[in-house]
Amino acid sequence: MSNKPFVVLLVEDEEHDIVAVKRAWKQNGITNPLHVVHSGQECLDYLRGQGTYSAPGADPRAGILLLDIKMPGMDGFAVLEEIRRDERLRRLPVVVLTGSDAGTDCNRSYDLGANAYVRKPLEFKDLSEAIGVINQFWELAELPDFS
Amino acid sequence: MDDNIIRILLVEDDEHDALAFGRALRKAGAAAETTTCQRAEDALERARSDAGSFDVAVVDHKLPGMSGMDLCKTLLDEKVALPLIILTGNGSEGLAVEALKAGVDDYIIKNLEGGYLDLLPLVLPEVVCKYEDRLARKRAEKALRATHIELLEKTVELERANTELSEYSSVVSHDIRAPLRAIHNYAEFLREDLAETLEGEQKEYIDGLAQAVRQAEALVTDLLAVCRVGDQPMEVENIDLVSFLRHLTTSVVPTEVEVKMPDDWPTIKAPSSLLRQIFQNLIENAAKFNHSESKLVELGWRPVGKNQIEIFVRDNGIGIEPKYHQQIFGVFQRLHAKGEVEGTGIGLAIVKKTVTKLGGAIRVESTPGAGSTFFVTLPARQGGKRHEQ
Numbered sequence: 001m002s003n004k005p006f007v008v009l010l011v012e013d014e015e016h017d018i019v020a021v022k023r024a025w026k027q028n029g030i031t032n033p034l035h036v037v038h039s040g041q042e043c044l045d046y047l048r049g050q051g052t053y054s055a056p057g058a059d060p061r062a063g064i065l066l067l068d069i070k071m072p073g074m075d076g077f078a079v080l081e082e083i084r085r086d087e088r089l090r091r092l093p094v095v096v097l098t099g100s101d102a103g104t105d106c107n108r109s110y111d112l113g114a115n116a117y118v119r120k121p122l123e124f125k126d127l128s129e130a131i132g133v134i135n136q137f138w139e140l141a142e143l144p145d146f147s
Numbered sequence: 148m149d150d151n152i153i154r155i156l157l158v159e160d161d162e163h164d165a166l167a168f169g170r171a172l173r174k175a176g177a178a179a180e181t182t183t184c185q186r187a188e189d190a191l192e193r194a195r196s197d198a199g200s201f202d203v204a205v206v207d208h209k210l211p212g213m214s215g216m217d218l219c220k221t222l223l224d225e226k227v228a229l230p231l232i233i234l235t236g237n238g239s240e241g242l243a244v245e246a247l248k249a250g251v252d253d254y255i256i257k258n259l260e261g262g263y264l265d266l267l268p269l270v271l272p273e274v275v276c277k278y279e280d281r282l283a284r285k286r287a288e289k290a291l292r293a294t295h296i297e298l299l300e301k302t303v304e305l306e307r308a309n310t311e312l313s314e315y316s317s318v319v320s321h322d323i324r325a326p327l328r329a330i331h332n333y334a335e336f337l338r339e340d341l342a343e344t345l346e347g348e349q350k351e352y353i354d355g356l357a358q359a360v361r362q363a364e365a366l367v368t369d370l371l372a373v374c375r376v377g378d379q380p381m382e383v384e385n386i387d388l389v390s391f392l393r394h395l396t397t398s399v400v401p402t403e404v405e406v407k408m409p410d411d412w413p414t415i416k417a418p419s420s421l422l423r424q425i426f427q428n429l430i431e432n433a434a435k436f437n438h439s440e441s442k443l444v445e446l447g448w449r450p451v452g453k454n455q456i457e458i459f460v461r462d463n464g465i466g467i468e469p470k471y472h473q474q475i476f477g478v479f480q481r482l483h484a485k486g487e488v489e490g491t492g493i494g495l496a497i498v499k500k501t502v503t504k505l506g507g508a509i510r511v512e513s514t515p516g517a518g519s520t521f522f523v524t525l526p527a528r529q530g531g532k533r534h535e536q
Contacts, residue, residue, distance in 0.1 A: 016329035
């Protein structure tokens, strides 16, 4: 997440978790804007420029997705499946960032094509550190071309 | 029998025999009231409508119309509540056997000399008694069976309610964690961001807030741990107690605490995770509630009966007053202020619940200042347990 002008899209429904990630973002001095969507459907709308996000060119391209699993309605797995099925969105790097501790979620995430599975640390300072590491990694890794 | 008067329904068509019958009873001083019918059909009607006013029916086989045997069979078929004695003619043992097979209670052979009449006062009360005993027993069995069924139904209901309560506790505890975590974080964020501007009491409030939340989180974690005891699998393994306990004490006991235990221990069959939960808690407590100069934790065992083992964990720690010996196994029961000893007071509740789940028992012997000994009795072989939770 370097000086490429893209947005990191956070898909999370829990307000408290959103506040925590935003704070961690600030503490790590990450320059990429963080945009939050509160549901799986809103996420897809953003990525496809549909629904509330249909004004053309209004919303900056999302370069990376931080995706929670447990959400009402479409859960993270459903979103991931949709993205990987969509010709135009298939390459989008997805980091599953979840509080879930169900053992099977990790494997399932990778099976569905997630680029990484990260368990959200409970302690805030650990979360902040994790966000920092994720940032550093994606600054190092190269991002795919994206239409 | 009502006040020892036997009420007899006599079915006899021969007047002489009927009179002799009555005389024989009077001679023997038997308290009896006899109602005589000369035909089976009349007796049948009496018995059908009024069986309760007789204690026994004495039926002569040879009757005009319906025979005594048929009368008896009909009464038995209709399950009329009356014991039956059949009077058969001389030389008719076969009939007597047939009668008994049909369900008649007894028979008397009318020998020509009339000697049979002497038997009457003996046979009658005996037959009535046996009949009444049988009735009483049947009634008792029926009541017992009903109670048994009721008990089973109540047990099923209790188990269901218990499971529901346990699931409820588990769900509630689990769901409370997220908001607790949020409060925890916000308290921390405020503390960090306002560090410069907060004054005196305000700092105390924020610190207090953070601490209270940590306490709440610890309570919830422990509550969940108690709930989980019920969920844990009961996969039984062979556990060599000497290596099991040695391994446990090494990992759990601080180095400055001395551990004493004998070298020979039996092997028992039990779920190892549950066993570990029990003894880890007890051993940790033994080391924790101990302010001695040289702390000592001792373990030992002895067999109990044919299939049980009693294992003890002894310490030379602060001890427990006898009046609290029951209380300490309660959930969140602490005997010491939070500052003195850490922990929420859940350990022994978990131990007790786990011990109970394994079909065992736990007790403590202790006095203040003289250390404590916890005795855990367990079956040496788990298996075929009714409650597979």
